[in-house]
Amino acid sequence: SQTIHQWPATLVQPVGSPLSLECTVEGTSNPNLYWYRQAAGRGLQLLFYSVGIGQISSEVPQNLSASRPQDRQFILSSKKLLLSDSGFYLCAWSISPGELFFGEGSRLTVL
């Protein structure tokens, strides 16, 4: 069966520090991968999606970036965090466009 792992689960970072969130999927090949952000009390905002290794589409201009170094690995990064980067970050995968399977999420607080 397919599983998705996301870490770290929580982190507190100072403004201006770097960020790296990692997501891996097991049990499937060539998944579509996504990074979403959920601000407190808000909906899900698509940040990046990837249909293959090295193929990243950005939905929102920001100081975040994403990379897909391996088929089932998706990384969200920032060189310098802003206060507005705080939120709940969710990685998700799908085989074909349609049902999304979400990871448990990473809660980021920028101070």
Add this chain to the structure above:
Amino acid sequence: QQPVQSPQAVILREGEDAVINCSSSKALYSVHWYRQKHGEAPVFLMILLKGGEQKGHDKISASFNEKKQQSSLYLTASQLSYSGTYFCGTDDSGSARQLTFGSGTQLTVLP
């Protein structure tokens, strides 16, 4: 543009019915419904494709009126386990990779 969900919140007694609406200003190819329990990842409920077919499982069903670009989620004889925040995600590109989610409807079912 983000779809509009209504109501923003609803409180029910166990066994009562509820309707959650999702409205878009864009022509849609599909509408996706998810439920998120507090502190957890969203879980897929169903997809409604262009064509207006009503779908459902158990006592949760949904419809999609493509002329009005509206979808409604129907929860019949609510159970305590139905509590959570319900999100609709809309696809106006046809690829279903770039869903735009509403801000959610918080449903609370009381005993």
